Amino acid sequence: MADATYSADEMMTIAAARLLRNRMVCFVGIGLPSAAANLARLTHAPDIVLIYESGTIGTKPSVLPLSIGDGELSATADTVVSVPEMFRYWLQGGRINVGFLGAAQIDRFANINTTVIGPYGKPKVRLPGAGGAPEIAASAGEVFIVLRQSARAFVEKLDFITSAGHLDGGDARKRAGFPGKGPTVVITDLGVLRPHPETKEFELVALHQGATREQAIAATGWKLKVADALETTPPPTKDELEVLRALHARTARAHGSSTVAA
């Protein structure tokens, strides 16, 4: 049934893909979200609608894009619109079910930092910045976040909130007037986190097979809460692994090397 030899990254991508349902309209970030979304499309969700911020709607790439605007996205799209139209009519217009994001850093309320480490005016590390994320986080029906779990990435306090999750928790998001529900799940290479219904603090609700509670706690910069009924992610099926590996192999052939660069 399950293939015993797979990587934590593969498990993460597959676990993320499983959360997407057929016919969902998904606004996809580049990198891990893009791999997961296309895996979903190539397995259980053939009619999922994938949208990239470059204006490509209903795109069906056969290889993963290296950039958000690869020619493959345009060539296989149902329609290609301008970037202002994308953000105005399609995202802000409330047409997106799921915004699927990566992140450099998140905190316990799934607020995201992709801007700076250190002070804004004199950063230790200058990250790329916001891109489409602040408005995806605000306007998508809900937000899925996928990133590798580490104490460097899962921090007690963000130096900068680029894109809001649940702010300082509770009903803060509702009070701030967001149209969308915000982050409802964080998928990592170790497991799955979901927000507590009241506090909105993200808690570990599932571990991937082989990962331990201690690993997850050690890889989290805040005092990670663990759900009583901690589930175990079913391992990848043969089909999932085959499709994912074929996708990565096609991609590597097309781009000349690994595509999931940082």
Add this chain to the structure above:
Amino acid sequence: MADATYSADEMMTIAAARLLRNRMVCFVGIGLPSAAANLARLTHAPDIVLIYESGTIGTKPSVLPLSIGDGELSATADTVVSVPEMFRYWLQGGRINVGFLGAAQIDRFANINTTVIGPYGKPKVRLPGAGGAPEIAASAGEVFIVLRQSARAFVEKLDFITSAGHLDGGDARKRAGFPGKGPTVVITDLGVLRPHPETKEFELVALHQGATREQAIAATGWKLKVADALETTPPPTKDELEVLRALHARTARAHGSSTVAA
């Protein structure tokens, strides 16, 4: 040189056409402005850019459109854009040199009424309304107006200002913050009116050959001022008349009857 047998409407259209220069970008209203603008394009201004509010840019119709969105406009256009884009990027964006309008009624400051005769809430006559005119009148570099002169159309006081000319005159337009210069000329079947440089009241500056000062005064609902140096419009040339009549003949054949309906 001149053809002795021509109608006052033909003279009006030809006089209006002569005011358009080659390479101007002209936002064209349906009816008389459309006839004049296309006559200009077919005679001395072959590279004039004609724009209709239906989104057709650089259109070169071989017959006059009956509606603002005839297929002929789309088929002969350099590009066809959406109506929101037309009003946002092209008109409000400041890309139009001349807005060329008709009118049901105007006053001495070339304010235009196309909305109601009588009170707004209980109109004696309900006219079609604004269309694109208020913003054309505001945002075009300047505005040309063409309509038949009569005491019913050239009134002392408008029941309703649909599209602003020079408001109550003087520097009122500048104070109101209009981007464009507003109406700079009114062409009628009797002659040509232009605004006084200071007061902005429209005065008769030219009579078409055969028309008299008394006719013009009688056909004006306000006390019409007449320029000291009253010019006479040169009569239509053979070429102008031939081209205009051929245009109307082609149009009648295409539409089944007269195209310059009210």
Add this chain to the structure above:
Amino acid sequence: MAELTTLREAVAALIKDGDQVACEGFTHLIPHAAGHEIARQKKRNLSLVRMTPDLIYDQLIGMGCARELTFSWGGNPGVGSLHRFRDAVENGWPNPLVIHERSHADLANAFAAGAAGLPLAIMRGYIGSDLPKHNPQIKTLLCPFTGETLAAVPSVRPDVAVIHAQRADRKGNVLLQGIVGVQKETVLASKRAIVTVEEVVGSLDAPRNAVILPNWVVSAVCVVPRGARPSYTEGYYDRDNGFYKAWDVIAREREVFLAWMTKHVMSTADFADYERSIAAEQPKQVSHG
């Protein structure tokens, strides 16, 4: 997700009495067949929105379907007045009609703002015009950067969009070409959308950057050949200018109008039946062939 269905079913299922309905199409692609079906099903109390009411709303207003109308230019293009519209505004027949009058630039912006999920649009508009005096929905805002006073207008977000398009594919993706007006904005601004099309094809074969509505923003796709008539569909048939002129005569008197609508629209089963009916009646005057 678009369902391929009949126009009768779509109108019955998706338009309720009292809805705000926007039948759009700027001269081109006016959804006349859908308008007829709304009249035929005797929808009532509708809040109609359309930049140019045109013949399609003259018919609905005259048949008593509308309680209010939002519009920006109410004439019979190239011909003259809309007599049923005027009779409603001037005399309250067949019922009083509340009008919300705006300009083209305003309504175009308002549909775009609706599509963009915004409650308002801002524009440089109405300067010196009397329209804001009679439409309290037209407000102003100060630009916080320049201090300029701009017009602020409410977005339009109808319950139902109704449009006509060239074609759909079997999945219900829709292609519009030529003068596309505000139809994309109208569909995206609306909760539900009915699209009539000339035909359903295996593949749209649309050029890159064509105006396409994916099936998941459309509620129903209905095949109605010539469904824009007397308007036109680029690539399929021309505008029936003769009908626009004939309408001036038909609509001028209440009795003539009612008789015509009763015979050709209310008593026919669908648009094909309507076409047969007027073809039989007025083979010369209404050149609807």
Add this chain to the structure above:
Amino acid sequence: MAELTTLREAVAALIKDGDQVACEGFTHLIPHAAGHEIARQKKRNLSLVRMTPDLIYDQLIGMGCARELTFSWGGNPGVGSLHRFRDAVENGWPNPLVIHERSHADLANAFAAGAAGLPLAIMRGYIGSDLPKHNPQIKTLLCPFTGETLAAVPSVRPDVAVIHAQRADRKGNVLLQGIVGVQKETVLASKRAIVTVEEVVGSLDAPRNAVILPNWVVSAVCVVPRGARPSYTEGYYDRDNGFYKAWDVIAREREVFLAWMTKHVMSTADFADYERSIAAEQPKQVSHG
């Protein structure tokens, strides 16, 4: 009215030191040849605007052309950091760079507002984000209809737009196809516009509703085959992903960067010469053929 001219002449005539310049192109159609020419002519003190600074602005920033940068995502797509951009922000090398940081949605709206002749755009944006704390240009407005607080951002109205497109006709009308980003808005928002194209053709043969810039909104059209490289031009050539990866090595150290730019850009006459230069240098590593 568009003049057909060389890129060297266009940049010399239309871009002045101190100008606000927007070289746009969203991954696709990035005007790299024009970027090189700006560096080659040693333009200084530019206020650069671009959603994604990308390699094109990494080069201009590293060569000391820019005094400020307005942007929304500053990375090397699919690869990692823009090292020259980071060096300028983190260390002020080669000169301090004032940054005006916004989001994609903001800048896309801001270009559209600029094209629309408006001083501002409104959007539902930045809710809960720290960006407004560090960019005083991001303000808020209350909707007078709903009371909702919306973001108000200044429009972008550059002195010069620079874009690359598939082709122009002999009159200078320009066709863009595929991922068109914000280029139309950038051109219409700007006072002047330089367009490099793959080729000039007798007729554009564009489908209806294609993205076309009429010649009267363009200042100069310059034929530069492959002028988007290492970005791509749909229908002509693919993205040179290898170059994006190689750039990470070239740009990481100041000296390596300067040597590379001096040899291949500053010492070459034009883009064709640049292509010969890098082809001769690194036939394997930089697969620029």
